[in-house]
Ligand SMILES: Nc1ncnc2c1ncn2[C@@H]1O[C@H](COP(=O)(O)OP(=O)(O)O)[C@@H](O)[C@H]1O
């Protein structure tokens with residue numbers, strides 16, 4: 001039953017991408033931040049195989065314990081289905097003894113999902129079909145930001161600088177002219193992935209084929225990018241309140257400090273190999289330009305809700321956009337919430353704003 005006056009929000013997490021565990025941790029933090037006087041929460045877990053279950057809403061069960069990430073498993077809760085029919089209640093519980101039972105209508109969904117089947121427009125399309133408002137980017141923006149080729153093309157078309165790259169569609173290899181243009185080293189990456197999965201830094205052309213094969217295990221379309229020597233700078237962007245212009249947070253710098261040459265998976269999640277400066281120590285005019293590029297990139301991709309735009313800043317203070325994440329990591333120690341906290345928007349207020357923005361955008 002829906003409690004009158006409360007907003008019913010379904011938090012969807014886990015999912016089929018390799019970022020399953022990170023998504024669970026992010027969702028646990030979102031759950032803990034929602035004011036129970038204002039929100040009624042439906043925790044929806046998706047297993048690594050893609051089954052939907054009514055999950056535990058206990059944030060403690062979604063925390064990292066003994067350095068192990070949480071996981072949603074089949075059978076850990078009643079099976080759920082989301083109906084695409086907008087005239088029917090969205091979420092059904094499939095009870096093996098009593099048959100399907102409608103959960104009361106959900107007012108808004110917060111898909112706290114990263115990567116494929118979460119951040120790429122697929123679940124967004126499903127929610128559009130069901131006519132349920134949701135936090136974050138729409139189908140197009142999600143798909144465009146997930147694909148590094150189209151992120152670069154759309155941003156470059158708006159005058160945002162991106163580094164040199166070539167796109168290798170299935171079966172294609174680099175030409176000698178391409179190699180000369182990019183120079184070594186290069187970064188070889190799947191066009192649609194995240195968390196540094198499938199990425200190799202190549203210092204010798206003899207390693208190229210193996211690197212392309214590794215990236216193709218994740219996506220048949222591969223990008224080869226000229227390496228940019230520079231600092232890694234991130235910027236949080238939020239949709240403007242009441243439909244205003246998008247707003248940029250203070251900037252953060254990620255510094256890989258020990259044992260890692262670049263911001264690979266272990267550096268991101270396992271090794272405590274990074275230090276973060278928030279705000280980043282950059283000259284004022286560079287800060288201003290990065291923030292401007294971040295909001296322009298948000299608009300160039302037609303984003304809504306939230307996004308994190310990632311840049312390189314070279315020693316000559318040239319700025320290059322690297323990528324845009326439409327559902328960035330969302331634990332209290334993740335960059336996006338920390339950049340907003342440093343900008344004066346604490347975690348619970350940030351979550352509240354995202355849900356309110358989604359409802360307003362849907363005219364609810
Ligand atoms: N063109 C590049 N030049 C220098 N470093 C790069 C380049 N591309 C990627 N990297 C390094 O690899 C990391 C991951 O690449 P990124 O494109 O952000 O993929 P993901 O979506 O997996 O985060 C970056 O944070 C950076 O450390």
Ligand SMILES: [Mg+2]
Pocket residue numbers: 195196310323
């Ligand atoms: Mg990245």
